[in-house]
Amino acid sequence: MTIATERLVIAAPAARRRVSLAVLLDRQSVFSWLMMALPLAFLAGLVGYPFFYGILLSLEDRPVAHVGTFVGLKNFITDAHDPVFWRVAINTFVYTGVATFLKMVGGLGLALAMNQHFKMKNLVRALLLLPFIVPTVLSTVAWLWMLDPAFSVVNRMLVALGWPRPGPSWLGDPTLAMVSIIVINTWRGLPFYGITLLAGLQTVPSELYEAASIDGAGGWERFRYVTLPLLRPIILIVTLFSVIFTFADFQLIYVLTHGGPANATQLFATYAFDIAMGAGQLGLGASVALAMLPALALLIVALTIYLRRE
Amino acid sequence: MTITNQTRRNFLKVAAGGTAAAALTARPAAAADKTITVLHESSFIKPFDEYVSNTLAPAYEKATGIKVNYEVTSVGSLPTRISTIAETGSGADVTMNGLLQVIQFSNKYLDVGDIADDIGKAQGGWYDAGKEGVLVDGKWKALPFANIGQLMNWRTDHFAEVGVKKFPDSWEELHDVGKKLKAKDHPFGFELGHGFGDNHGWLYPLLWSYGGAEVAADGKTVVINSDETARAVDFCRAFFKDTMLDDCLGWTDVSNNKAWMAEQISCTNNAESILWFAKREFPEIGKVTDQAMNPAGPKGRFHLLNLISHSIFDFSPVKEEARAFMRWLMEPKQLGGWYGIADSYYQPLLHGYDKAPMWDVEPRNRPFRDALANAHLPGWPAPASRQLAESVAKYVVVDMFAKACAGSSTKDVIKDAEAQLKGIYRSA
Numbered sequence: 017m018t019i020a021t022e023r024l025v026i027a028a029p030a031a032r033r034r035v036s037l038a039v040l041l042d043r044q045s046v047f048s049w050l051m052m053a054l055p056l057a058f059l060a061g062l063v064g065y066p067f068f069y070g071i072l073l074s075l076e077d078r079p080v081a082h083v084g085t086f087v088g089l090k091n092f093i094t095d096a097h098d099p100v101f102w103r104v105a106i107n108t109f110v111y112t113g114v115a116t117f118l119k120m121v122g123g124l125g126l127a128l129a130m131n132q133h134f135k136m137k138n139l140v141r142a143l144l145l146l147p148f149i150v151p152t153v154l155s156t157v158a159w160l161w162m163l164d165p166a167f168s169v170v171n172r173m174l175v176a177l178g179w180p181r182p183g184p185s186w187l188g189d190p191t192l193a194m195v196s197i198i199v200i201n202t203w204r205g206l207p208f209y210g211i212t213l214l215a216g217l218q219t220v221p222s223e224l225y226e227a228a229s230i231d232g233a234g235g236w237e238r239f240r241y242v243t244l245p246l247l248r249p250i251i252l253i254v255t256l257f258s259v260i261f262t263f264a265d266f267q268l269i270y271v272l273t274h275g276g277p278a279n280a281t282q283l284f285a286t287y288a289f290d291i292a293m294g295a296g297q298l299g300l301g302a303s304v305a306l307a308m309l310p311a312l313a314l315l316i317v318a319l320t321i322y323l324r325r326e
Numbered sequence: 327m328t329i330t331n332q333t334r335r336n337f338l339k340v341a342a343g344g345t346a347a348a349a350l351t352a353r354p355a356a357a358a359d360k361t362i363t364v365l366h367e368s369s370f371i372k373p374f375d376e377y378v379s380n381t382l383a384p385a386y387e388k389a390t391g392i393k394v395n396y397e398v399t400s401v402g403s404l405p406t407r408i409s410t411i412a413e414t415g416s417g418a419d420v421t422m423n424g425l426l427q428v429i430q431f432s433n434k435y436l437d438v439g440d441i442a443d444d445i446g447k448a449q450g451g452w453y454d455a456g457k458e459g460v461l462v463d464g465k466w467k468a469l470p471f472a473n474i475g476q477l478m479n480w481r482t483d484h485f486a487e488v489g490v491k492k493f494p495d496s497w498e499e500l501h502d503v504g505k506k507l508k509a510k511d512h513p514f515g516f517e518l519g520h521g522f523g524d525n526h527g528w529l530y531p532l533l534w535s536y537g538g539a540e541v542a543a544d545g546k547t548v549v550i551n552s553d554e555t556a557r558a559v560d561f562c563r564a565f566f567k568d569t570m571l572d573d574c575l576g577w578t579d580v581s582n583n584k585a586w587m588a589e590q591i592s593c594t595n596n597a598e599s600i601l602w603f604a605k606r607e608f609p610e611i612g613k614v615t616d617q618a619m620n621p622a623g624p625k626g627r628f629h630l631l632n633l634i635s636h637s638i639f640d641f642s643p644v645k646e647e648a649r650a651f652m653r654w655l656m657e658p659k660q661l662g663g664w665y666g667i668a669d670s671y672y673q674p675l676l677h678g679y680d681k682a683p684m685w686d687v688e689p690r691n692r693p694f695r696d697a698l699a700n701a702h703l704p705g706w707p708a709p710a711s712r713q714l715a716e717s718v719a720k721y722v723v724v725d726m727f728a729k730a731c732a733g734s735s736t737k738d739v740i741k742d743a744e745a746q747l748k749g750i751y752r753s754a
Contacts, residue, residue, distance in 0.1 A: 077753075079712055081412035081434045098749055099742055100720065164581075165573050166588045187576030188519075190732060276520035277575040278728040279721075293406055294719030296430040296712065 074306045078299035080292075091303035101304065103279050104287045108308070111198060111283060112262045118202040119258055120251065123209020128239075130210065131217045141211070148207040156271040159200050163187055163272075187273055190280035197281050201268060205261070209254055216250035217243070249323060256319050263312060284308045361393040362648050364636075365411070365418040367404040370599050371668040382660055389654075392647055402522065405430075411639065419642035420652065423468055423635045425459070425703070426715040432462040435637040436645065438652065439466040445656045450678030455701045459633035462710060468635035469652060472665070472672030473701060475694040476527030476630055478621070479600045483614040484512040484592035493618035497535065497561060500593075500621045504569030507592050514569040515591035518728040521579035525724045527630050528595035528620065530704050533558045533723060535623025540723060540747055545708035546754045548747045550726075551740050554625070559727060559736045566731040569593075575728055587611065595620070597632075598671050598691055619693045631701040634672065670694060713751045722746045 040046050074091055078084035095101045130141055147155060163186040165171050171183030186196045220243060228238050266285040269275060275282035275290070284304060292301025369375050375398055383394040397418065399407045408427055411417035412434045421427075428435070442460075446452045456470035480493055485503065487510055494500040504514050517524040533539065537554030541547065566574065571591065573581075582594040587608055594600070598617070605612035620629055636655075638648045654660060662682065665674055670684045670691040675698070685692055704723070705714030717723070726743040730736060 079430070080409050081431045094749060097745075099745055164584065165571070166585060166590050182571070182573075185572040185576065188571075188573040189575070193576055273576060274520035274578055276578070276721075276728070277518065278725040278732060290719050291716070293409065295716035296405075296409070296426075296719075297716060 070302050070306060073299050073302035076299040078297075078302075080296035080298055084299060087299070091300050092307070094300060095303055095307060100279055100282070100287070101307075104282045104284055104304075105307070107194070107279075107281065108263060108283045109311075110194065111201070111265070111281075112259055115198045115201045115205065115262050116255060116258050118198070119205045119209045120255060122202065122206050123213055123254070124247075124251070126206060126210035127213035127217055128243075130214050141214070144210060145207045147204050152204065152267040153271055155204065156200065156268050159196075160272055163196055188277060190277055193273055193277060193281050197268060197272060200272070201262060201265065204268075205258060209258065212254050213247060213250060216247050220246050252319055252323055256316065259315060260312060263308060359393070360391075360644055360647055361395050362420060362644055362651050363395045363397055363418045365397050365399060365404075365407060365421040367422055367424070368398045368400050369668070370401075371602070371671050374664070374668045374672070377664055377667045382655070382664065385660075386651065386654060390650075392644075392651070394651065415641045418639065419644055419648045420636055420638050422471070423633075423637055425631070425633055426718060428460050428468045428633075428635055428637065429462060429710045429712060429715050431637070432465075432467040434640055435467045436640050436649070437465045437467065438469055438638065438649070441649065441653050441656070442466045442469055444653070445469070446676070448678075449658060449661075449676040450680070451676070453675045453677065453698050455631050455698050456633065456675030458703055458706075459631055459710070460635050468637040469656060470675040471634045471636055472674060473694075473698055474597050474632045474634060474671065475673055475697050475701065476523065476595055476597055476632060477693055477697055478618045479586070479594050479596050480616055480618060481512070481592040481614050482616050484510075487512070493616070494621055497532065497565070497621045497623050501561070501565050501568065504565065504593065508569050512592035513571050513590075514593040515571050515574050515577070515582050515585045516566075516593075516595050517577040517579065517582055518566070518575045518724065518731055519577040519581070520721055520724070521577065521581075523632060524577075524579050524582055524594075524596055525721070526704055526718060527597075527632065529562075529724055529727050530630050530702075530706075531620045531628040532562060532623065532727075534628040534702070534706065535620070535625055536561065537623075537625035539707060540717060540743075541705055541708045541713075541751055543707040545705070545711050545713070546751055548744060548751050550723075550747055551744045555740055556736050558623070559730045559739060562727045563730045563736075575732055586615075598669075598694060601688070601690060602669070602671060615690075617690050617693050619697050627700055629697040629701040631703050633675070673698060711754060713754050716750045717747060720746065720750070722750070 041050075073084070075086060075088060076084035077087045077090070126144070130137070130144070134140075161167055162169055165182040165185060168183065168186070170186070171179075174183045175181050184192055187193050224242050224246075225238055228242050233241065264285050265283060266289065269281055269283055269286045270289070273281045275286050279287075284307060288301045288305035290301075291304055292298050295301075364378075366375065366378070375396070378394075378396045383396055386392065386394050404422065404424055405427060407417075408421055408423070408431060411421070412431050423431075442452070452470065455473065460466055460468040460470050478493060482491075484507060485491070485493075488503060488506040490503050494503055507513065516528055518529075519525065533555065536558035538550065538552055538558050540550050542549045571585070582591065582596055583600055583603065585591045586594060586596075586600050587604065589611065601612065601615050601617060604615050620627060636652060638645060638652065642648055655664075658678070661674075662679070665672055665679065665682070666684050669687050673694050674682070680695065685695060703710055703714065704718050705711060708714065722743050726739045729739045729742070
């Protein structure tokens with residue numbers, strides 16, 4: 017491309033060169049591409065390259081520090097025969113589904129409550145963001161102590177209420193461990209939902225509520241026929257983000273259970289990490305990580321189409 | 327598994343491209359002031375790291391003019407750091423290895439057999455366990471430094487409450503004592519979750535002591551599905567139910583230390599760090615903490631090899647200097663001082679230290695020395711392999727026992743483990 021431009025420049029007379037450059041820059045298509053070049057390069061380098069390298073890795077037998085050999089879809093076939101892989105897939109879907117639903121319902125409730133007028137409204141709104149702001153590893157370590165039977169505030173309260181000592185084993189029981197990580201994820205993600213939906217709520221014109229009231233709508237009807245339809249696009253967008261984040265969650269699991277007990281809380285991201293970094297099988301690890309892609313891509317496409325139609 | 331020099335060179339040229347090539351060619355110019363970078367995982371014993379940076383490194387620089395840069399990485403991050411260095415071909419010249427790294431990175435490590443021979447001859451010979459951990463295809467890919475053994479830690483006062491003065495010799499006896507202790511509200515606590523070491527530390531030895539193993543000596547045939555394994559699993563389920571806290575199933579490596587200091591448990595399997603920490607922070611607990619070798623099963627007594635070793639990267643621009651440094655470091659004066667500073671947290675793999683003064687500092691640590699006689703890699707009786715590393719990273723054996731403790735049938739958990747292991751060892 018550079019060569020071609022240079023030739024043009026040499027061929028053109030001096031007077032016209034200045035004009036053509038200005039005209040060129042003036043042209044919208046050229047200017048917009050110029051403006052976009054940097055972000056595009058950024059995306060290609062930091063998102064595109066790792067992504068395509070990941071795909072390449074997943075098609076290779078690639079032990080760490082060894083040369084990779086192309087094996088086609090062999091890694092994916094290995095995954096399909098791995099009982100733990102399917103356990104991990106189910107775990108990830110349950111974790112994402114339940115946590116996202118809880119965050120959506122809870123976040124909406126939070127937003128509606130925060131949209132009321134009360135004293136120190138702004139302070140409370142700011143404080144609500146705290147779980148989201150605190151680094152995940154830090155807050156998870158705090159949870160680790162809260163769920164430890166020896167020191168747990170939760171267990172101490174339950175025991176005080178008559179539960180047999182030492183109280184439930186939050187991270188030792190396979191089902192409770194899943195419940196625990198879902199609750200913590202919800203706790204952490206709720207503010208994101210709440211604040212975003214609150215912003216959406218504030219854009220709903222009050223005339224609509226007035227009109228609905230005049231038409232005889234009660235509180236529930238106003239919510240059902242005014243608030244909800246107007247919030248829907250925002251709910252969808254937040255859900256999209258939340259699903260992506262939750263699906264690929266790593267830190268929480270890594271700190272709290274490391275996928276235990278017996279893979280009861282193992283998710284795609286942690287399993288991929290164990291295989292790639294722990295076992296040194298970069299190719300197989302990449303294939304597990306990429307197994308997340310189709311489900312996520314499908315969801316993103318579906319939601320985007322839906323939003324377009326709106 | 328070994329790749330020839332030719333392909334390795336190609337790999338450096340093609341895959342690592344610029345970085346590796348630059349690192350290989352540009353260095354001679356900078357040879358005037360040489361530095362050897364040594365990567366180490368941060369030690370639980372603080373004076374251990376300080377001894378290198380404040381004593382050993384300055385001494386070496388004074389003697390040879392070569393600077394030693396001792397770089398400490400946080401606990402747990404060593405494998406990732408070595409991966410990065412091995413993949414990019416730069417970052418350190420000498421590295422510490424945990425158990426699995428020698429296997430995973432052997433083709434990036436120099437053969438240090440000549441140094442190992444000389445050190446062995448000079449200092450009483452190597453333990454077999456040391457060789458087992460560093461020999462890859464018959465070549466010394468690392469110099470064994472120490473074992474951080476995983477043994478039994480027990481509360482003498484609690485055991486005395488049920489009339490036991492000496493640590494039980496067999497798993498069955500320990501089971502009986504544990505039942506009585508749990509009834510007295512002194513349960514046991516052995517990690518059954520996904521930590522890095524305290525789980526494998528007792529579960530592999532348990533499996534072996536009942537005659538089970540994950541793979542045969544050929545490193546290919548999966549032999550987990552056996553009556554011996556079934557007996558070990560049955561024992562573990564009963565042992566868990568009768569003696570332990572329910573929470574052990576979700577434990578990671580810190581959990582049993584925490585429970586010990588909170589006086590929640592009366593017996594666990596851990597490194598010396600429990601006694602070390604208790605003596606410093608909870609002297610009352612320290613006084614009643616003792617240590618013992620793992621109990622024996624019908625087929626003998628076993629321990630897990632948790633070897634730490636040092637390797638030299640083959641792409642290091644100061645290979646020869648690094649060799650000379652390792653030779654110097656492993657001399658009795660330096661090595662003995664380094665071991666000594668950490669009491670016996672790091673157990674030497676040279677017989678020359680069997681009667682060293684470090685064992686008199688804390689006689690309760692002596693079982694850690696004696697345990698070396700029957701310590702093995704997780705894949706034993708097979709030699710070190712990539713497959714073994716994968717099986718450990720996937721917690722196959724740990725989860726087999728854990729699932730049984732959580733209530734699954736012995737047949738099912740062994741079948742699951744067998745399926746997983748067959749998938750892993752298929753590539754061997």
